[in-house]
Amino acid sequence: xxxEDFTEHEQAMVFATRSQAFVPQLEQVLQEQRxxxxxxxxxxxxxxxxxxxxMTLRRLTEYLKDNVVRGISWTQTDAPFFDMIIEATxxxxxxxxxxxxxxxxxxxxxxxxxxxxxxxxxTLEFVKAxxxxxxxxxxxxxxxxxGYTEVQAVLAKIARIGSxxxxxxxxxxxxxxxxxx
Amino acid sequence: xxxxxxxxxxxxxFKEDFExxxxxxxxxxxxxxxxxxxxxxxxHPAPRGDMVSALQYSRRTKGYLEYAKLIEYxxxxxxxxxxxxxxxxxxxxxxxxxxxxxxxxxxxxFLLRMYAKTDQSDIEPDELLEGLKHALSWLQExxxxxxxxxx
Numbered sequence: 001x002x003x004e005d006f007t008e009h010e011q012a013m014v015f016a017t018r019s020q021a022f023v024p025q026l027e028q029v030l031q032e033q034r035x036x037x038x039x040x041x042x043x044x045x046x047x048x049x050x051x052x053x054x055m056t057l058r059r060l061t062e063y064l065k066d067n068v069v070r071g072i073s074w075t076q077t078d079a080p081f082f083d084m085i086i087e088a089t090x091x092x093x094x095x096x097x098x099x100x101x102x103x104x105x106x107x108x109x110x111x112x113x114x115x116x117x118x119x120x121x122x123t124l125e126f127v128k129a130x131x132x133x134x135x136x137x138x139x140x141x142x143x144x145x146x147g148y149t150e151v152q153a154v155l156a157k158i159a160r161i162g163s164x165x166x167x168x169x170x171x172x173x174x175x176x177x178x179x180x181x
Numbered sequence: 182x183x184x185x186x187x188x189x190x191x192x193x194x195f196k197e198d199f200e201x202x203x204x205x206x207x208x209x210x211x212x213x214x215x216x217x218x219x220x221x222x223x224x225h226p227a228p229r230g231d232m233v234s235a236l237q238y239s240r241r242t243k244g245y246l247e248y249a250k251l252i253e254y255x256x257x258x259x260x261x262x263x264x265x266x267x268x269x270x271x272x273x274x275x276x277x278x279x280x281x282x283x284x285x286x287x288x289x290x291f292l293l294r295m296y297a298k299t300d301q302s303d304i305e306p307d308e309l310l311e312g313l314k315h316a317l318s319w320l321q322e323x324x325x326x327x328x329x330x331x332x
């Protein structure tokens with residue numbers, strides 16, 4: 001009703017004059033929006049990386065589970081590649097909970113939260129599968145190693161020892177035993 | 182149970198290993214890494230299941246301990262424990278290996294050897310003999326032979 005009494009030009013002038021008072025606030029809002037958008041983009045990158053990593057780890061875990069009986073140590077075949085993956089998963093294990101905690105209130109949607117949790121779970125499963133894969137080979141090798149029969153003979157003697165102490169056990173602090181005071 | 186009640190005095194081979202590792206690392210960090218690993222191991226010396234490897238989470242230290250069963254013999258288990266190296270910022274997979282014998286009847290563990298994966302990739306059974314013999318004589322001295330006792 002009010003604006004209808006003015007020409008289009010006058011309406012614009014009134015609007016501009018009124019708006020001027022809000023310019024500082026507007027700039028602040030725009031700046032915040034810009035920051036938000038930047039953060040959101042970074043966040044999108046993290047989400048994308050998470051999604052890719054989850055898929056890669058899932059594939060690798062399946063591969064390891066299928067080949068665990070193959071009896072070949074990966075450290076002999078693809079050492080640098082697998083070492084890199086293992087290092088990455090270790091970092092993730094520590095990084096993800098912190099990241100989730102910091103961003104949860106701001107930008108993480110329920111779906112993304114599930115995505116991160118999924119990565120955490122597959123990371124753990126991957127580490128387990130990778131250890132099982134490598135250890136199966138290591139144990140096999142160890143049991144065919146030099147002096148295994150003698151080791152078994154000593155273990156047989158240890159297995160015959162009773163469970164009731166016959167003599168008081170003197171406790172020594174481990175720090176002292178390691179040469180620390 | 183305190184750690185001192187769980188881990189018995191070290192054998193010479195383990196002491197020598199520790200001294201060697203201490204030479205080019207921060208000794209206190211090395212000690213802390215070892216004690217942290219042993220504390221989780223003390224909580225879970227018998228991982229569930231028939232798996233060769235075990236991954237154990239500790240709520241207290243908020244960390245994982247990774248270990249594998251090298252030998253299982255009439256309840257006795259020789260473990261290979263992975264331990265991190267804080268001095269060189271290495272995660273457990275690429276850092277130290279601790280070889281330990283766990284005797285569940287006596288609720289005791291014996292540290293047999295400790296080495297860095299970068300120096301030595303594997304260990305041969307005969308390298309554990311000295312530590313095992315030390316464990317045998319210590320157990321015989323403090324617990325005695327079961328069969329002799331029955332007679």
